Amino acid sequence: MTVIQKKAVNPIAHLSAEDIEIIGKELDAIRDRVLADRGERDARYIRKVVKTQRTLEMSSRAVLLFSLFPPAWVVGTAGLTVAKILENMEIGHNVLHGQWDWMRDPKIHSTTWEWDHVSPADQWKQSHNELHHRYTNVVGKDNDLGYGIMRVDEDQPWHPMHLGQPLWNLINAMFFEYGIAAYDMELGDHLKQRNLKDPKFRAKARAVGRKIRRQVLKDYVVHPLLSGPSFLSTLAATFTANLLRNVWSHSVIMCGHFPNGVETFEKTSIEGETRGEWYLRQMLGSANISGSRLLHIMTGNLSYQIEHHLFPDLPSNRYQEIAPQVRALFDRYGLHYTTGPLPKQVASAWWKVIRLSLPNRNDSRQPVAPAALASSGTA
C-alpha cells in the first residue's frame, strides 16, 4: 500500500485486506464505546483544566508584577510557562480539534475558541485538522513532515539546504509559534512562487499580523508596563515563558511523527484508501511518549499520539483510558506500537534530523532523479 513496502521489512506484509478492515471495525467499536459513555465526567475534566489554567496564568502574571524580586521572577516565570503550555496543548489544541464540541457550550467550542498563539485559530485548524490529520505522514501531502523546511524521511529528496537543518530545527524550536503561523499561512510556498499579492494570502497575512500584534502587545508591552519598575524583568520573564513553551511543544510534536519506527507513505498509496487503511496509516505513522500522568497532561495527551490520530475528536482525557485496548490490537495483529520516554524519543527525532541533513547512504532504493530534485527543492 505504501512507501513502507519498499523498506527492508514491510511491517504490514502479513496483513490481508480483510485483516485491515477488521482492525478498522475494532477501532470503530472502541470509538463507539467512548461515545456511548462520554458525558458529565469529561465535561467536568475540561472545565477543571480551563479553570486551573486561567487561575495559574493570572496568578503567575500577578506575581510577575514584582519580578524585580528574584524569587518572584522564578515562581512567576515557571507558573506562566506551565499555564501557557496547558493553554496550547491540553486546552487549545484539543478544543480546536472539536473534542469538546459535543458539550454544546459556546464558551468551549472549536468554532469560537481563540488560543494563546500567534497563528489564528481558523488558519491553524485548516492546516492541522484538514491537512495534517487527513494526510498523516503522506510524503508530499502532509507538510508536517519537516514543515517544508526539513527532511525527516529518507523518501524526501535531499537538497544542499538540508545541511543546515539541525540549525533550522533549533531556531524553529525556539520560535515555534511563529514557525507554525508562517506554515499555516503557507508563507514558504507563496515566497517560492513569488505570489505574495494573492488576495487570499494577503487576508491570511493580515489576520496573522493582527494576532501577532495582540500577542506581542500583551506579553511584551502591557504586562511589563503594569509591572512598573519591574518592566524589564517582567519582559524577560514572559519572553522566557514563551521560549520554554515553544521548545516544549516543539519537542512533544517532534516525538509524534519523527522518531524511529514511524512509517511514511507514498502519495499514490492513499488513492481509494478504505476506512481500515486510513486507520492503519494513523497507527503506523504516529508515536507515543511514555511517562507520568503529569507528563501526559503537559503534552496535551499528545503523548498518546497514536490514539489521538486514530480518534482526533475524542476528548483528550480518554486517550489514556483506551490506550491499552489500542495497544492490544497492535499486538494481536503483529504491528509495532512505537513508544518511549520523552528524552529517548526527542533524541531519536533529533538524530533523524541530523542524519537526514546528509544524503541517504548505502541506499538500496532507487536514487532520486536529478530532475525531481530540482523541482522539489524546498521539500
Add this chain to the structure above:
Amino acid sequence: MTTTASRRPQKVTFRDRLLRLAGAVTTPVLPDDYLDLIAPLRAGAPLRGRIVAVRPETRDAATLVIRPGRAWQGHRPGQYIRLGVDVDGVRQWRAYSLTSPPDAAEGRISVTVKAIPDGKVSNHLVRRLRPGTIVHLDQAQGEFVLPAATPERVLFLTAGSGITPVMGMLRSGLADRADVVLVHSAPTRDDVIFGTELRALAERGALRLIERHTDTDGLLDVAELAGLVPDHLDREAWACGPIGVLDAIEGYWSANGLVERLHTERFRPTVITPGEGGTVTFTGAGVTVESDGATTLLDAGENAGVLMPSGCRMGICFGCVVPLRQGAVRDLRNGDVTTAVPGDGVLVQTCVSAAAGTCDIDL
C-alpha cells in the same frame, strides 16, 4: 481628554480605554472569561442563575427556585423563560413557565417542571438537579399574559403542567382583583401540581376551582363546560395544556365566534421522530432540498448550490460545522441521531451527517 468636548464622550472614551486595556491584558480570551470564574451572576455577564432550591410538588414535578443574575430584567405573570442546563455534560435548552410573582422575595424566580416519560431534561431537573448549580437563562418572553386592565371575570382551562403559567398569574394577586374560575385536569388528585395552594385559595373564596381527575372521571369534553361554568363564554379565557385539548377548545370558541376572548399557550415538547432523510432548509440561503438518509448534509447543500463550509469531508477536522436550528440528523459513521428543537442551534458536522427528518440549517 483635555479638549472642550462635553464630558459624556470623555467618560465613554475612558471606559472604552479601560475595557480595551483589560482586553489587551487577557487576550486571546476576554476579561469576562476570567470574571465568569468568580462572579458568574455579575452585571454585564450573559444571563445565568443559581439554583437556590428544588422543591418537589408531586411525584413527577418540582419547582426550581432560581436566583437570577444581575442582568435579569423581570417578567410579566404568565411568561416563560428558556433555561439551559448541562445534562450528561451536554448543554440542553428548554422553555418553562415562570410560577413566581414578579415581586418574589429577594428577587428570586421559580419555574415548575413536570418530568415527562423519557424526557432527558425534565427528568434531570426534577430528580437530579442540586442547589448551587449554575443554569443559563434567557430573558422572559411570551404573550400568554393578562392585559393591562384586568378583566372582571376570568376563566382558566388547564391540564397537567399547563397550570404553571396560570399559577404565576394567581400568585400575582389576580384572584383578589377578578372573579376567577379555574378548570384543571390531572390524572389524580395527587397529581395536581400546586393542589394544596389552589385548594386553599378556593377555600378562602378567592377562586372557584373545578378539578377533573381524568383517571377516574375521564377526559374533559369541551361540551361539558356549559354545565360546569354556565357563563364560560362571557369570561376572558386562558387555556394551557396539551395540543389536543387546546385544539378542541379553540375549535369550540371559534365556533361560538368568540376566538378573540380566548388566549392559548401551546406546549411544544416538539417531539422529533427521526426517520430516513427529509426536507432540508438552508435558512440563510433560502434553499430547500429533499435529501435521502444516505446523502450528507454537505453534499445535499453543495448540490443545491449552497456555499457550504467544508474541510476534510471525513469527520475529523470540524471545518464544516453549522448550526442545526431544528430537526434531526444522523451521524453516518455510527447511526447516532442528534436532534434540535427550535432555538437550540446544535452544531453538527455536515460532512458525516444526513437528514433524519425535516431540518433547518442556519446557513
